[in-house]
Amino acid sequence: MERELSELRKVDRFRALPPVTARTGKYLELDGRRLLNLSSNDYLGIGDDSELLDSYLDECRSKGYSMTSSSSRLLTGNHPLYTQLENELSRLYGRQAALVFNSGYHANIGILPALSGRHDLILSDKLNHASIIDGMRLAEAQSQRYRHRDYGHLEELLAAAEGRYRQVFIVTESVFSMDGDLADLEKLVALKKRHHAVLLVDEAHGAGVFGKTGLGLCEVSGLQKEIDIVIGTFGKSFASTGAYAVMDSLFRDYLVNTVRPFIFTTALPPAVLGWSLLTLRGQVPMASRREHLQQIASRLRSELVACGFDVPGESHIVPVITRTDERAVSLAQRLRESGFLCLPVRPPTVPQNTARVRISLRSILEWEDLAPLPDLFLGRAGR
Numbered sequence: 592m593e594r595e596l597s598e599l600r601k602v603d604r605f606r607a608l609p610p611v612t613a614r615t616g617k618y619l620e621l622d623g624r625r626l627l628n629l630s631s632n633d634y635l636g637i638g639d640d641s642e643l644l645d646s647y648l649d650e651c652r653s654k655g656y657s658m659t660s661s662s663s664r665l666l667t668g669n670h671p672l673y674t675q676l677e678n679e680l681s682r683l684y685g686r687q688a689a690l691v692f693n694s695g696y697h698a699n700i701g702i703l704p705a706l707s708g709r710h711d712l713i714l715s716d717k718l719n720h721a722s723i724i725d726g727m728r729l730a731e732a733q734s735q736r737y738r739h740r741d742y743g744h745l746e747e748l749l750a751a752a753e754g755r756y757r758q759v760f761i762v763t764e765s766v767f768s769m770d771g772d773l774a775d776l777e778k779l780v781a782l783k784k785r786h787h788a789v790l791l792v793d794e795a796h797g798a799g800v801f802g803k804t805g806l807g808l809c810e811v812s813g814l815q816k817e818i819d820i821v822i823g824t825f826g827k828s829f830a831s832t833g834a835y836a837v838m839d840s841l842f843r844d845y846l847v848n849t850v851r852p853f854i855f856t857t858a859l860p861p862a863v864l865g866w867s868l869l870t871l872r873g874q875v876p877m878a879s880r881r882e883h884l885q886q887i888a889s890r891l892r893s894e895l896v897a898c899g900f901d902v903p904g905e906s907h908i909v910p911v912i913t914r915t916d917e918r919a920v921s922l923a924q925r926l927r928e929s930g931f932l933c934l935p936v937r938p939p940t941v942p943q944n945t946a947r948v949r950i951s952l953r954s955i956l957e958w959e960d961l962a963p964l965p966d967l968f969l970g971r972a973g974r
């Protein structure tokens with residue numbers, strides 16, 4: 592272990608838990624210093640929404656939400672708030688059913704292994720999140736990765752798989768967490784129909800941010816009923832914890848009976864479910880926050896590109912590609928010294944030679960907060 596850890600230190604890949612001492616609103620306190628927080632997934636700023644927090648505290652008092660569920664859902668942990676939350680999700684998405692999980696990680700390591708068997712094939716975008724990769728590792732099915740957002744490549748793999756498998760599954764993120772670019776859901780739905788595949792879309796970074804009512808990228812193209820399973824998380828835009836999958840009732844019944852990380856774990860406490868229900872409903876009318884977020888993101892992206900930086904994507908996740916680990920670390924350090932917290936992301940989280948500084952924007956930020964960034968990236972004093 593010591594040898595391995597010292598190797599990690601040598602190549603700048605040793606990770607340690609940051610000593611965060613406070614986190615409110617736009618700022619975060621690290622090592623006693625106040626920094627603008629550009630590393631949060633609370634994209635709509637709901638975590639600090641005093642109106643929602645006040646109504647939650649009122650509900651806690653009047654309804655006496657417990658802090659424990661005391662058991663798994665299939666035993667005695669299935670509080671009525673689960674039913675309310677799942678009914679609300681199916682109603683919003685216009686789907687037959689929904690199922691709530693303890694986290695997105697639980698959902699992703701559970702669903703694919705439950706649905707697929709050794710006569711099946713999983714086709715996954717090369718840049719899918721680690722939780723999806725771990726789900727594929729746990730599954731008995733064979734798996735192949737198609738080049739990132741290369742649907743021609745996906746179609747080749749689908750054609751080659753024709754007649755060779757019991758069922759083919761396609762899995763993708765909607766908004767890619769490290770690149771901030773978007774999957775083409777229309778193409779994916781067309782492909783899944785043509786090849787009779789099952790399509791799973793992880794909206795972890797799309798829910799809350801995209802769509803008129805915040806259902807995610809699937810809502811933008813009106814495809815939420817065409818995707819077999821849409822997965823979303825409560826830990827990001829919805830400022831809570833847990834995750835959900837919306838789907839047909841048959842899928843739900845099957846998952847309740849087969850997903851091991853759903854069956855063999857203690858249910859979420861009512862205190863969390865009550866807050867998730869409130870934030871899920873509360874984010875629906877937040878269209879102006881979503882618009883503002885996209886506006887500041889596209890302005891920052893175009894200013895950084897004008898300064899000569901490689902900034903892929905088209906969302907509120909703005910990665911500045913540095914290629915080398917050292918450059919990512921030193922740029923992030925320079926930004927931190929100037930009062931901005933955005934973290935360097937290095938392999939193995941991203942592919943080799945694509946290290947980056949990842950800026951994650953939120954609707955509570957104003958352009959004035961971000962204006963110094965291009966100069967700081969260039970190594971000039973902020974404007």
Ligand SMILES: Cc1ncc(COP(=O)(O)O)c(C=O)c1O
Pocket residue numbers: 693694695696697699720722764768793795796824825826833834
């Ligand atoms: C695309 C994606 N899926 C799933 C997850 C896991 O979600 P959770 O944090 O709820 O476990 C994450 C988050 O970190 C993610 O980025």
